Amino acid sequence: DAGITQSPRYKITETGRQVTLMCHQTWSHSYMFWYRQDLGHGLRLIYYSAAADITDKGEVPDGYVVSRSKTENFPLTLESATRSQTSVYFCASSETWGAYEQYFGPGTRLTVT
Amino acid sequence: DAKTTQPPSMDCAEGRAANLPCNHSTISGNEYVYWYRQIHSQGPQYIIHGLKNNETNEMASLIITEDRKSSTLILPHATLRDTAVYYCIVRAILMDSSYKLIFGSGTRLLVRP
Numbered sequence: 001d002a003g004i005t006q007s008p009r010y011k012i013t014e015t016g017r018q019v020t021l022m023c024h025q026t027w028s029h030s031y032m033f034w035y036r037q038d039l040g041h042g043l044r045l046i047y048y049s050a051a052a053d054i055t056d057k058g059e060v061p062d063g064y065v066v067s068r069s070k071t072e073n074f075p076l077t078l079e080s081a082t083r084s085q086t087s088v089y090f091c092a093s094s095e096t097w098g099a100y101e102q103y104f105g106p107g108t109r110l111t112v113t
Numbered sequence: 114d115a116k117t118t119q120p121p122s123m124d125c126a127e128g129r130a131a132n133l134p135c136n137h138s139t140i141s142g143n144e145y146v147y148w149y150r151q152i153h154s155q156g157p158q159y160i161i162h163g164l165k166n167n168e169t170n171e172m173a174s175l176i177i178t179e180d181r182k183s184s185t186l187i188l189p190h191a192t193l194r195d196t197a198v199y200y201c202i203v204r205a206i207l208m209d210s211s212y213k214l215i216f217g218s219g220t221r222l223l224v225r226p
Contacts, residue, residue, distance in 0.1 A: 035216075042200070043157065043216035059215070090156050100147060102214060104156025 003027075006091050006105040013081050014113055021076045021108050023091030031094045032074040033102065034058075034066065036087040043090065049074055081112045117201045117217055124223040131188040133220050135201030138182045145204060146177060147214070148186045150197040157200065157216070160186065191224045198222070 004025040013019050023032065034046040035058075045058030047066040055066050063085060065077045074093075078085055088109050092102040118136040125131040137146065148160040161168055161175045163184070168175045174187040188195055200219040 033214075040218075042218050043214075045215065092156070100145070100162045101159040102157075104158070107154075107156055 004091060004093055004103050004105040006089075006108050008108060009106065010109050012111045012113060015081060015083060017081050019078045019081050019110065021078075021089055021091075021110070023074045023076070023105060025072055025074075025091075025093045025103070027093065027095070027103070028071055029093035029095050029103075030071070031096070031102075032068065033092040033094075034064070034074070034076045035090045035092065036060065036085075037090060037107075038087050046076065046089075078110075081110075083112050086110060086112045117203055119199075119201050119217065119220045121218065122221040122223070124225055125191050126225050127193055128190055131191040131195065131222055131224070133186040133188075133199050133201075133222065134183065135185070136183045137201070137203045140181050140203050146175065146181075146184050147202040147204060148173070148175065149200045149202065149214075149216070150195075151200070151219070152194075152197040160199075191222075193224050193226065196222060196224045 007022045030051050033048040035043045036046055037043050044060050046060055046064050047058055049055045049068045052068050052071050065079055068074050088107050090107045091105040094102045145162050145164050147162040149157045150160055151157045161170055161173050163175045163177050177184045198219040198221050200216050202214050
């Protein structure tokens with residue numbers, strides 16, 4: 001079915017491990033975003049991408065790496081996971097730079113032990 | 114981007130109108146007001162946006178004061194499924210900037226049976 005999907009939905013990993021969270025959208029939207037959500041902080045932007053091969057930092061990029069080789073995919077990698085990266089991660093997309101509406105995925109709940 | 118202030122929580126009875134206020138006293142002339150909501154364990158969902166005129170869609174109405182320093186989101190006939198956290202966001206759409214949303218803490222709306 002069309003939409004924006006994230007995988008895995010739940011992940012438990014150990015400190016120091018590399019973890020990649022996947023995001024896939026079927027609308028061919030230009031813009032894609034990664035947010036994290038923590039109690040007391042609301043949603044915070046990690047990275048975003050305006051198009052394939054174009055990415056930029058958001059509010060809290062440290063410890064994360066992104067890539068966008070294809071328009072429909074925007075993976076987020078934690079190169080060496082830390083406990084402070086335990087969070088719920090949401091991917092989103094929007095059609096153009098001027099689009100008012102962002103479509104969010106269902107989220108990935110990541111626990112770093 | 115202008116900062117927004119929302120009450121942390123509100124409640125209303127099912128079937129009644131829910132009026133969610135938002136203060137954005139430092140809003141600039143080119144900044145829009147957006148509303149999103151997040152139902153428990155789901156990704157945020159776009160509701161409505163506006164610049165200076167009142168707006169209405171199938172989900173809600175947005176009333177913006179004449180000086181644009183505050184706005185109110187109105188859910189005309191709240192249902193139990195409207196229980197969620199509601200985010201008021203102010204953001205400029207600029208030709209030379211990418212589109213990104215900065216979420217605050219929001220208002221937790223509880224709709225009572």
